[in-house]
Amino acid sequence: MTGTNGSRRPARAVRAAHSAVVAALLTTALAISLAAGCTTGREPPTDDGRTASVKPSPSGTGPTAVAGPVLAVKIDNAPDARPQTGLDSADIVYAEQVEGGLSRLMAVYASKLPAAVGPVRSARESDLELLRQFHEPVLAFSGAQGKLLPLIDRAPLDAVTPGDATGAYYRGTDRAAPHNLFLRPGRLLASAPGAAALTTGFRYGAAPAGGTAAPSLTVRYPAARFTFTWSAGRARWLVSTDGAPTVTADGQRVAPATVVVQYVKVRASGFHDFLGNNTPYTETVGAGKARVLRDGRAYDVHWERPAAGAGTEFTTDDGSPVDFAQGQVWVVFAQAP
Numbered sequence: 001m002t003g004t005n006g007s008r009r010p011a012r013a014v015r016a017a018h019s020a021v022v023a024a025l026l027t028t029a030l031a032i033s034l035a036a037g038c039t040t041g042r043e044p045p046t047d048d049g050r051t052a053s054v055k056p057s058p059s060g061t062g063p064t065a066v067a068g069p070v071l072a073v074k075i076d077n078a079p080d081a082r083p084q085t086g087l088d089s090a091d092i093v094y095a096e097q098v099e100g101g102l103s104r105l106m107a108v109y110a111s112k113l114p115a116a117v118g119p120v121r122s123a124r125e126s127d128l129e130l131l132r133q134f135h136e137p138v139l140a141f142s143g144a145q146g147k148l149l150p151l152i153d154r155a156p157l158d159a160v161t162p163g164d165a166t167g168a169y170y171r172g173t174d175r176a177a178p179h180n181l182f183l184r185p186g187r188l189l190a191s192a193p194g195a196a197a198l199t200t201g202f203r204y205g206a207a208p209a210g211g212t213a214a215p216s217l218t219v220r221y222p223a224a225r226f227t228f229t230w231s232a233g234r235a236r237w238l239v240s241t242d243g244a245p246t247v248t249a250d251g252q253r254v255a256p257a258t259v260v261v262q263y264v265k266v267r268a269s270g271f272h273d274f275l276g277n278n279t280p281y282t283e284t285v286g287a288g289k290a291r292v293l294r295d296g297r298a299y300d301v302h303w304e305r306p307a308a309g310a311g312t313e314f315t316t317d318d319g320s321p322v323d324f325a326q327g328q329v330w331v332v333f334a335q336a337p
Contacts, residue, residue, distance in 0.1 A: 072139050084249065085116050097222075110195055118180075126280075132156065134157075140160050141159070142181055206323060228330070239330070258330070263336040299316070301314050
């Protein structure tokens with residue numbers, strides 16, 4: 001596929017993932033049953049998302065996920081872009097600061113693909129470092145600053161804009177551009193790769209000892225804020241953005257099981273928007289402090305990501321790993337004090 005600027009490379013990771021699924025179907029005893037549940041990338045996605053294709057495990061004890069690329073989507077978080085679509089289906093939601101002190105989201109999908117996601121917006125330089133933890137992820141975005149495009153082309157990911165896959169994107173009619181561009185994930189991936197593709201370094205299990213009761217926590221950017229309020233009834237953190245409940249287009253409250261406030265260095269990058277505002281660069285490789293929210297409690301922990309190709313480890317003061325609660329994870333990058 002070729003984009004409007006002629007420099008976009010083919011979506012090779014998408015085709016490779018599709019080929020791997022087809023090969024698995026032809027070589028396993030599950031071929032007939034799996035073929036009945038698989039669809040091509042040209043068919044519209046189902047309303048309840050897609051599950052990962054399976055193959056026999058090496059030990060023969062049961063099926064394991066066929067790992068393919070995760071889908072990362074840059075999602076608009078300006079007031080005119082809310083409510084968003086498909087945000088509650090993401091395995092991980094990253095929140096970062098962008099120009100003017102506003103916020104933008106990147107949602108990562110592996111366990112299932114929703115019927116639609118959006119509004120889709122442009123990529124930032126920080127995304128390239130953050131996405132290196134995954135194996136050739138598919139990045140869906142609306143475009144990028146002209147000088148950034150060559151860096152995106154050289155990055156080990158599969159960049160897919162509306163010019164690369166016109167049938168995968170559409171314009172909604174209930175809001176004005178640029179807040180009305182949406183993606184049909186089923187047009188990019190034949191199926192969800194499964195949780196095994198989430199090579200983030202995150203661990204899941206019992207809560208660590210200690211912590212303090214935390215009914216709510218607010219993270220502030222210069223011109224945006226997120227508040228996470230614990231709901232004992234749902235055993236989830238209810239998200240609010242700029243003081244209003246964060247809900248999806250179908251009225252579902254966004255409610256992750258774990259929230260990570262990761263304190264990082266946010267510095268100026270070499271890029272600017274069309275108004276001349278500098279684009280912040282969020283450094284996600286390194287080490288620092290973080291606050292993990294789970295089960296109604298807050299834990300002050302350490303984070304470390306030694307290289308861009310590695311995931312992030314979270315540990316307590318004594319070096320013990322910190323486990324997250326099962327379910328969606330939000331990671332909010334905040335300026336280190």
